[in-house]
Amino acid sequence: MLAFAALYASSCKPKNAGTAVSGDAASKVYVAPGKYDEFYNFVSGGFSGQLSVYGLPSGRLLRVIPVFSVDPEKGYGYSEETKPMLNTSHGFVPWDDLHHVEMSMTDGVADGKWVFVNGNNTPRLARVDLKTFRTAEIIELPNSAGNHSSPFGTENSEYIVAGTRFSVPADDANGDVPINSYKENFKGHISFVSIDKNNGEMNLAFQLKTPGINFDLARAGKGKSHGWFFFSCYNSEQANTLLEVNASQKDKDFIMAVNWKKAEEYIKAGKGKKQTVKYAHNKFNEETHTAVSEMKNEVTVLDVAEYPDIVYFIPCPKSPHGCDVDPTGEYIVGSGKLAALLPVFSYDKIQKAIADKAFETEKYAGLPVIKYEAALYGEVQKPGLGPLHTEFDANGNAYTSFFVSSEVVKWNIKDLKVLDRQPTYYSVGHLMVPGGNTKKPFGKYLVAYNKITKDRYLPTGPELSQSAQLYDISGDKMQLILDFPTIGEPHYAQAIPASLIKDKQLKIFDINANKHPYATKGEKESKVVRQGNQVHVYMTSVRSHFAPDNIEGVQLGDEVYFHVTNLEQDWDVPHGFGVKGANNGELLIMPGETTTLKWVPDRVGIFPIYCTDFCSALHQEMQGYVRVSPKGSNVPIKFSLGEKAKDSTAPAK
């Protein structure tokens, strides 16, 4: 290990980025073969639509969880059981853009039950179950367009919010209007999605209708500020074209402070208006191994213009991105991405300003604007260029990413003094400290998720792997100790000690508890059944054969459904299933699970089937054949395993 470290250090050329790495970096990130990482790091997969899971400090990729995009490797979005997960009011949408990650919390600390993630393009919110590392639920968001200001949560995950990036005409309004009628017709909506404490199920509790601006990010208050939510807003100019210029006119945009407890009271008092909308709510059932998509048609909306004690705007310099709340809940850090300073707002001062009505004379869209100085605790002067996002450690320090000057800056919250700055390679977006958004940060590490990679890795043509960088923050100075590549584009991420998750893993699905309607619990039950032009194959897999593995009587024009049940009951023994020529992905079937592949044969002939996931020494023997005959053929349905062929009424063996 020392030799490795020495080699690593000596290979770094002087006078370049490598000099930022000191000699003991390798030993700090080295996780020996067979040993585990200290943290799970859940990292957004950006435009891949997926959620990646890394180990820290090694930076090893542990898993890619398919969420908003199809994944033929796992059959996600290809199997009949998972297709409904990607259903929306627009129909089946096989891709999205996953930006942010929020772990479920109890008393302001991540509890390791679920991870919530947002779909930015076709507005959706998803819940990933950390017992299975699978997507358990996806809910579409009406009245929204670009679910960017999401999925941030309150300190007991009472609500996960989803603020629209694009303001648009409401779903029940006539949307066939001139685009330049933005100021008149376009509205913002923020969804409050409540979370069932016991099973995590999401429910679109209510929406706040706001002026037509862009919502970027958000954070819930915590501790003393629990009950409030803070949203960064841009385009207060309400431009509808060339936002690059036209949404950057004013000195200040806003952080929008929302008293959500008050909004909740109004909703409970029946003040919300029922609006007809259409949105999909998709849930995966662990007993039937099947997702069901339900189309819902109503949402309760509260117009904040009618209830002026819910929303207060706080001026914040230049198009704020991050608005991050420190572990005590007192300080809210705004990060104006075009600003040269960092404003730190005080929750106590905001409350006093509201009580004293310390408002600007001019309202914004009819809503009160708190005077900047009345809400301000102080400013961090000349911290860097292009501040984006801030996380915290447990010792009263904040860490802010600077995109334009490409660095991470550590500063003290109380005295607002800059303590350290370290370069990133290159142009950091979000950053992450384990627990850095919670009441009790774990500290120790910081990861910068960079937007530009350039020369950091071996080149791979025009498109390069995206780059994350790990820093040791246990000392006074931050120390860069590792680069690792990521999938898609990493936006936000969160990390949690492995001990909170690793022992809760579901290892197998109990075959006796399998309630899939097409489950085959033993080879004796395997069969092939024709229903009109549908052929249902009740198939089992075990090391190392399928039952049945010879099937005849399928005709051109048939739809064949292979319902494959994996009879294994041991951890880490999935079987795969592929059919030649199927316009489809593969199946990857976990022990005790039933999964269905639909195949519409396109020609007459013999079609091989085989197991795609190496399962035993005789895996290569795990194969079979399906015979496809012309339409109207007199070849009867027939299936078998071993020598004896049987007719359709008898079991396969």
Added chain:
Amino acid sequence: MNKKIFTIVAIAAVVYMTACGGGSDAPATNTNKSNTSATEEPKSMVADPVSYDPKRGEGKYDETNVKVDGFDAAMATKGKAVAETKCFSCHKSSDEKLVGPGWAGVTKRRTPHWIMNFITNPDPMIDKDPEVQAQLELCLVRMPNQNLVETEARELVEYMRQNDGAK
């Protein structure tokens, strides 16, 4: 029920790790030796005669906690149902080999507690039991752990007895 499963899995995990972990008290492994040791058999094929009792097998069962008295037909029926879901993909009730050996006569060759140890805790026994290793050389597929709970394992033994003529 869940607790039982967990207990069995936990025990299996502990046993498995001690069997394969190559801890500090284990003899030097191949990797520690020079290339001249290449003729040595793979570790997984070498029985560990010190701690392993081939008559009892390895697991939580022995004469004291597995009692087989009069034949219980209802229990055997349950055992057959378990076998149909979890065993018959690879075993026949006759003496014919499928993926694994046929079951006929197994209760004459093995004690009930050995069978219960093997079907609930196969991995360490495949690693240590000379006869099971010989079987593996014939079948080439390691018998999977099918996560049988204690009642299921006991019911299977009763079915195997019935299969061997118990009435």
